[in-house]
Structures are given as C-alpha cells and as structure tokens.
Amino acid sequence: MVEEPRILVGVTGASGVEYARRLIDVLGDRADVILTKDASAVIDVETGLPPKEFAAHARAVYRGEDLAAAPASGSDRFRALVVVPCSGTTLAKIAAGIADNLVTRAAAVALKERRLLILVPRETPVSAIALENELKLARLGVVILPASPGFYGRPRRIEDLVDFVVARILDQLGVEHAIGVRWTGPPE
Numbered sequence: 001m002v003e004e005p006r007i008l009v010g011v012t013g014a015s016g017v018e019y020a021r022r023l024i025d026v027l028g029d030r031a032d033v034i035l036t037k038d039a040s041a042v043i044d045v046e047t048g049l050p051p052k053e054f055a056a057h058a059r060a061v062y063r064g065e066d067l068a069a070a071p072a073s074g075s076d077r078f079r080a081l082v083v084v085p086c087s088g089t090t091l092a093k094i095a096a097g098i099a100d101n102l103v104t105r106a107a108a109v110a111l112k113e114r115r116l117l118i119l120v121p122r123e124t125p126v127s128a129i130a131l132e133n134e135l136k137l138a139r140l141g142v143v144i145l146p147a148s149p150g151f152y153g154r155p156r157r158i159e160d161l162v163d164f165v166v167a168r169i170l171d172q173l174g175v176e177h178a179i180g181v182r183w184t185g186p187p188e
C-alpha cells in the first residue's frame with residue numbers, strides 16, 4: 001500500500017499560532033508537526049496549551065531540536081512544508097541556507113528536493129532585510145503567504161480571520177476544504 005503523502009507544518013516563535021492550530025485541525029493525521037523551542041513559548045503565551053494538546057490531531061509532533069527525526073532527510077516523502085507562523089529569524093535562516101533546527105532543515109530539504117514550501121510570515125512593519133529574504137525565496141519558487149486576512153467576507157469573529165488565511169494555505173496545498181470565504185463578486 002502506498003502511504004498518503006504527508007504535509008509538514010513547522011510552527012515557529014512568531015505571533016499567530018492560531019493559524020497553525022486551525023491548519024493542523026483541518027489536516028488531521030495528514031499533518032506532521034514541528035515546533036521550535038520559541039514556538040512552544042509563544043503557544044504558551046497565546047493559547048496556554050501544552051504543545052502536545054496544541055497539535056492534538058496531528059499524526060506526529062517533533063521538537064525543533066530533534067535533527068535526527070525523519071523530516072531532516074530528503075528520503076522522507078513529505079509532500080510540502082508550511083511554516084506557519086514564520087518568524088523573521090526562521091525566514092532569514094532559510095534564505096541563508098542555514099539548517100540548524102528541524103524546521104530550517106526541512107525547509108532546506110524542500111528547496112533541494114524542489115518540493116512545495118509555503119512561508120506565512122508575521123511581522124509588521126517589514127524591514128528591508130525581511131523583504132529581501134522574501135524576494136530571494138519567492139524567486140526560488142517559495143510561496144510567501146503573509147498572515148494578512150481579507151475583510152470582504154465581513155468577518156465577525158477571530159475564527160473568521162484565522163480561517164481566511166488557513167483557506168489560502170489549503171488552496172496552495174491543493175487540499176479540498178470548505179472553510180473561509182471566497183470572493184464571488186460584489187454583494188447584490
């Protein structure tokens with residue numbers, strides 16, 4: 001039996017871990033999750049949840065320090081890596097080819113194996129350094145998908161804003177979903 005291709009979700013120490021939680025919930029056991037050390041700190045600040053509970057529906061949860069884990073190798077057949085939220089630090093390391101934890105290593109693998117790599121940066125305003133890093137990676141085919149929800153669906157709850165961004169990530173992954181809103185033209 002051929003194993004279903006998995007999606008790696010790398011969570012780093014930027015604000016907005018709710019985007020990752022919702023993505024992991026939707027993907028369920030199609031997702032393998034990597035949490036950097038600082039992601040665990042931000043998860044605690046923003047949700048109060050222990051890391052295991054945060055990614056409760058995932059197939060596996062790896063620590064960023066675990067450089068011997070399967071996704072550190074190109075022989076591991078993950079289909080795509082989504083880094084959500086992506087800190088400026090992780091963005092810079094990926095752009096520089098530094099692979100010093102499991103998220104940055106998996107990103108280096110995704111680049112060398114020409115697999116789908118989606119980064120969801122969360123920082124505002126954006127420095128010229130970060131813009132240059134994003135441009136460099138975008139030119140290599142990396143999808144830069146800022147955590148920047150649209151308001152044309154008239155969101156009422158935080159969950160609506162989270163779903164807008166997660167829906168765009170799922171679209172990029174080619175995963176069928178029924179969350180968020182799509183623009184269908186101006187209201188009658």
Ligand SMILES: Cc1cc2nc3c(=O)[nH]c(=O)nc-3n(C[C@H](O)[C@H](O)[C@H](O)COP(=O)(O)O)c2cc1C
Pocket residue numbers: 011012013014015016036037038039041042045086087088089090122123
């Ligand atoms: C509560 C909290 C929120 C943070 N939010 C951001 C953020 O939105 N964007 C960012 O680039 N860094 C943010 N940082 C700083 C990163 O955590 C820090 O740069 C860290 O080195 C990132 O490491 P990592 O990418 O390996 O997880 C935040 C830190 C804390 C403690």
